Amino acid sequence: MKTYLLDILNRYNRFSENLDVKAILCNKSWLAFNDTGDKELYIFQENGSLIVSINGKVANGTWQYISANKSIILSFKGQAYMLHPSFFDKTIFALQQDGTNRYAFMIDEKQGQSFQPKSLTELSAYFKNIERKKVEAEHQRIRVALAQQRVQQKQIEEEQRQQEQYHIEQEKRQREREQEELINRAIEKQRQEERKKEQTILKQHKTFAFAQIIGYIVIIAITMGVTYLAYNSATDGAWLIIPPIIFYLLYFLVYRKIIIWLREKLLRKYLHSQQMENQKLHDEIQWIEQESRREEEELNRLNGTVNYKRMILRTEETSSNYKQTHRIFNGKEFAVYWDATAMKFKNISLLIYNGTEIVRYENLENKGRKIVRLKKVHPPVKIILVANWLDSLIYKVVYAVKG
Numbered sequence: 019m020k021t022y023l024l025d026i027l028n029r030y031n032r033f034s035e036n037l038d039v040k041a042i043l044c045n046k047s048w049l050a051f052n053d054t055g056d057k058e059l060y061i062f063q064e065n066g067s068l069i070v071s072i073n074g075k076v077a078n079g080t081w082q083y084i085s086a087n088k089s090i091i092l093s094f095k096g097q098a099y100m101l102h103p104s105f106f107d108k109t110i111f112a113l114q115q116d117g118t119n120r121y122a123f124m125i126d127e128k129q130g131q132s133f134q135p136k137s138l139t140e141l142s143a144y145f146k147n148i149e150r151k152k153v154e155a156e157h158q159r160i161r162v163a164l165a166q167q168r169v170q171q172k173q174i175e176e177e178q179r180q181q182e183q184y185h186i187e188q189e190k191r192q193r194e195r196e197q198e199e200l201i202n203r204a205i206e207k208q209r210q211e212e213r214k215k216e217q218t219i220l221k222q223h224k225t226f227a228f229a230q231i232i233g234y235i236v237i238i239a240i241t242m243g244v245t246y247l248a249y250n251s252a253t254d255g256a257w258l259i260i261p262p263i264i265f266y267l268l269y270f271l272v273y274r275k276i277i278i279w280l281r282e283k284l285l286r287k288y289l290h291s292q293q294m295e296n297q298k299l300h301d302e303i304q305w306i307e308q309e310s311r312r313e314e315e316e317l318n319r320l321n322g323t324v325n326y327k328r329m330i331l332r333t334e335e336t337s338s339n340y341k342q343t344h345r346i347f348n349g350k351e352f353a354v355y356w357d358a359t360a361m362k363f364k365n366i367s368l369l370i371y372n373g374t375e376i377v378r379y380e381n382l383e384n385k386g387r388k389i390v391r392l393k394k395v396h397p398p399v400k401i402i403l404v405a406n407w408l409d410s411l412i413y414k415v416v417y418a419v420k421g
Contacts, residue, residue, distance in 0.1 A: 019092065019099060020052050021120035022138055026145045027105060027112060028119065039083045039090065039103060040064065042111065049130050051123035053137055060124065070094050089116060109133050110144070219288045220281065229280055237268045299344075306344055306398075306417040313400070317413035330357040331403045331414040336389060345421035346399055351391045356403050356414070358384045363405035363412065371400040395420045 043062040050058040061069040068079040079094025090113065092099045101113035101122060111124040123141060125133065135141040220226045241264045248257035318326050334353040335341045346352050358366055366384055370377040373396025379388060392399070403414040 019050055019058075019122050021115045021118070021122045022051075022141075023119060024121055024138065024142060024145070026142055026149065027121055035088070037103075037106065042106065043081070043090075047127040048111065048124040049127050051125060051135060051141060055136070059127065068092065068094055107148075216281075216285060220284060223284050226280060226284060230277065233273045233277065237265060237273055240268060241265045302419050303344055306419070309398075309417050310415045313415040313417075314413055317402075317415065325361060325407055326412045326414050328358075328360040329363070329403060329405065329412065329414040330355070331401065331416050333401065333416060333418050334387070344418055346392060346395050346397075346418045347421040348395050349391070349393055350421075351389055352418075353387055353389050354401055355387045356382075356385065358403070358405050358414075361407060363407050365404075365406040367404045369402040369404065371402070372396050 044064045046062075048060045048062075050060060052058055056073050057071075059071040061071075062081055063069070066080055066082055068081040070077045070079055077094050079092065081093070082091045083089075084091060088102060090101045090103070092101065099122075100116040102116060103111070104114040104121065105112035109126060109129045111126075113122045113124065114120070115122065125135075133144070135144060241261055244264050245257065245261045248260040251257075314326055332342050332355055333344065333346070334355050335343050336351045336353050340353075340355070343352065354368060354370070356366070356368065363384060365380075366382040368379040368382060368388060370390060372392055375392075375396070377390065382388075397418075397420040399418045399420075401416050401418065405412045405414075
């Protein structure tokens with residue numbers, strides 16, 4: 019049996035310790051590789067005998083597998099070899115000679131028709147092809163693994179996107195529900211305020227409360243009267259159903275309709291009065307603005323200047339919100355606000371004409387707010403802001419009416 023040096027085989031360790039060496043070797047005939055062209059055939063028997071045929075010349079020997087060091091002992095022609103299984107596939111069984119880097123190569127005779135290496139170069143090419151296929155298989159495994167990883171990553175990203183979309187939709191629905199709740203609460207609050215306002219308006223009309231009381235009294239009186247008549251004329255207990263029927267008819271068909279009609283009529287009357295009041299206020303404001311402009315133009319006509327338009331003058335409520343007002347109430351305070359800081363005005367004074375009464379404030383700051391109280395208002399109240407500019411008197415006028 020010849021052994022050969024083959025460096026490429028040192029990179030392999032393809033023989034699994036779980037394989038049964040006896041099952042591999044027996045019941046097969048093995049061709050030993052050589053570069054002499056001789057047909058060297060080995061037949062391993064299960065009883066440990068070995069038949070070796072070289073070009074048809076047969077020699078008997080023995081073989082034994084030593085499990086202690088995982089080696090095979092071959093003995094024939096007065097020689098013995100210790101070999102270690104190193105590589106095995108369906109075609110080749112490589113055995114390493116103990117203590118060396120030399121190998122014997124056994125080829126399954128059934129594969130001999132398709133694989134018959136004539137030289138060590140062809141044998142080396144076989145193992146290189148195995149190595150190439152192994153590398154290609156590893157690359158393919160990596161490509162498949164990467165492709166699976168990309169698919170899994172896409173699935174993860176898609177799941178994350180769907181989860182994010184789901185959360186976004188949930189948040190959107192939550193916001194919509196919250197918005198809807200806010201709108202519903204606002205609508206309900208508005209309805210409550212309207213009902214409260216209606217109740218306040220109706221309480222101002224004693225007619226409505228009086229109509230409710232009279233209505234109940236009439237319903238009770240009629241119900242009792244009809245019940246009394248039914249009781250005196252009935253011969254059995256049928257009169258007992260009369261009171262609820264009469265009460266139901268009078269309450270729902272007569273009383274409620276009258277009360278609803280009266281309620282709507284009073285509310286329409288109140289709405290009309292409010293519209294009239296708003297129109298009156300609008301007319302008052304329009305008159306005040308027109309009269310103020312006319313008075314300002316007349317007072318400032320002699321000095322031929324329009325600088326009065328750069329001054330601010332108005333009447334306000336005394337509350338902290340400084341709300342502008344055009345109405346003054348008897349015995350109540352109001353505020354006068356002015357601002358003459360747009361130009362270098364001097365000698366600022368304030369004149370309030372309340373009928374024949376004149377209230378004067380002099381040596382004022384260019385900007386300020388003065389609280390005024392009139393015991394009795396004689397409308398219209400005229401308020402004039404007077405300032406000196408280039409030795410000319412500038413006037414700003416505003417009117418107020420009685421509240």
